[in-house]
Amino acid sequence: MDIPGVLLHPPGTPSRGAVLDIGLKCPHSCAFCYYSYLDGSESQFAGLRTASLRSTEDCLEIIRLLAGHGLQHLDITGGEPTIHPGLPEMVAEAARLGLAVRCITLGQFLRRPRPEGTLLETLLAAGLTNLLFSLHAVDPVAFKETCGGSMESVLAVMDSLDERGFQYGCNTVIMERNRRDLPAIARMAAARGVHVVNGIAFNAYHAWRGQTRAEALQASYTAIRPHLEEAAAVLDAAHVVLNLRYVPLCAFPSLARHVVGVLGVPYDPVEWRNRCLNHDMPPAHCAEPLPIPASGVREIFAFSPLEETLPDGTRLCGMRGDRFKLFPVQCKECPCLPACDGVDPVYLARHGASEFAPLALETRGPLLAARLDYRPAFLLKTHPLADMRTAAAMCSG
Ligand code: SF4
Ligand code: SF4
Structure with missing residues (x-):
């Protein structure tokens, strides 16, 4: 791959991606949040509001340990990482150590002023390689109802990135409430500088296990399928990578190459080899890459x-x-x-x-041949201005 700032991760080889959890503190209210009811109360987001942030020193130590383990891509997540005062320092340290560093955010606070410019400008100056936004709706009212945030704020940040030629990704949680909007979400992504959309089928994990409330969020695959197939065609035509997480391979038979389940995650270039959800554990425990057994399945x-x-x-x-x-x-x-x-x-x-x-x-082995042959999914963004969509087009032949 001779596009500057783009690496092709060898399909089928273990990921060299990692995650840093800065803590679960979050001011947002995503209807599907896996950390809902965190404090055991009936209030869905109370636990997120009172959760703590990990210290900057701990975060920097984890970053150094991850780099020492030979990992090459870092996702910084929470909670909402942009509320952590040490985020610019973390990004700068990761970049200094040669990690491609991506921040996963709802994008609400990136235009906040700081002495040297906005938070976005600060992070870009620190060496941020990529951003992964949440995009679960195209309509501002539906966006607010889904996550409590402002769609205008995210779009303003995207505008600013588009002007710079900085491509980014989006997570779209697929639920009953937005399944019909998937083609419109895809069109919005394709019209902007989005290079990858992760469609995440809502599963009743963590606190949702055993909750009847989860039923209202989870659409059947049959009900999702026509809308998702239309969205996939839009993204494919625009050379935007589509990953579908955590569904059976036959849920959407024509889209099987897009599926990454728990078996595929250790081989996905930006997925995490170390433990996540460990904000209360020592840095060495958090940074340790988990071994992949010879069978390829944990x-x-x-x-x-x-x-x-x-x-x-x-x-x-x-x-x-x-x-x-x-x-x-x-x-x-x-x-x-x-x-x-x-x-x-x-x-x-x-x-x-x-x-x-x-x-x-x-x-x-534990992977679908069609997935391994879907080369655009194995492209890794290693420079802020890398043209991922052109790289995807070249890979697609
Ligand atoms: S931004 Fe993340 S942690 Fe915060 S409410 Fe949404 S899904 Fe939960
Ligand atoms: S793809 Fe095969 S193994 Fe998986 S759910 Fe469908 S029938 Fe079962």
């Missing part, structure tokens, strides 16, 4: 057979980990099973197993 996600019939009559043939994901009986004949996450138990209980059918696709 023990907590290993497949084991399971002959069982659920209360609704769904017959199972297997599970990943300790019922982290389940496999309905039809999966037994599926050539893709070694590379498939399986189905979320909460999803299965709500929507049943009738949507899932074997996919006649090739696998290579």
Whole structure:
């Protein structure tokens, strides 16, 4: 790849990405937030408001340890990392150590003034390589209802980045409330300097496990499919990479190459090799890259057979980990099973197993061959002004 500031991560090799959790403190109110009900109360965001921030010294130590472990890409996340007063120092240290550094944010505070300019200008001057925004709606009212933030603020930051030629990414959590808007979100991304969209299907993880409230957020794959396929076509035509996280491979059969599940994450170039959600653990624990066993699948996600019939009559043939994901009986004949996450138990209980059918696709170890051949997904942005979309177009041939 001879586009300046773009690396092609060898598909199928372990990621060299890392994460720094600056702490869970957050002023936002994302309807789907995985840290909802954090303090055990009935107030969805109370725990996020009172959560703490990790000290700048700890964060800098983690960054140095990560670089020492040979990792090359750093995501800084929270909570909301842009409220951390030490963020510019963290970005500068990561850049000094040669890490490509990306900040994951709702983008609400980047225009705040500082003595030397806005926070965005400060971070860019410190060497920030990339930004990953949340883009769950195209309409300002729907945006506010979904996360409590201002769409105008995010778009103003994007405008400013577009003027500079700085490309960036977006996370879009796919929910019942926005599934019909996916093509419009894709068009908005394609018209701006977005180089990657991560479509994250809402799963009832963490505090959502066992919560009936999660049901209102989780749309069926069948209901999502036409809108997502239309969105994918828009992004593909504009050479914007689309990643789909945490769905069974047959959820959207025509989009299987876009899927990255728990099995694929350790090989995805910007995904995290170290532990996340560890703001209360010592730096060495947080920075340690987790080993990938020879099988390519971590023990907590290993497949084991399971002959069982659920209360609704769904017959199972297997599970990943300790019922982290389940496999309905039809999966037994599926050539893709070694590379498939399986189905979320909460999803299965709500929507049943009738949507899932074997996919006649090739696998290579725990990965889908079609994913490995989707080269644009393995491009890594290592310079702020790298032209990722041109690189994706070149990769696509
Ligand atoms: S910005 Fe992140 S931590 Fe904050 S409410 Fe939204 S999803 Fe939760
Ligand atoms: S293993 Fe099951 S859920 Fe996964 S792709 Fe095959 S049929 Fe679908």
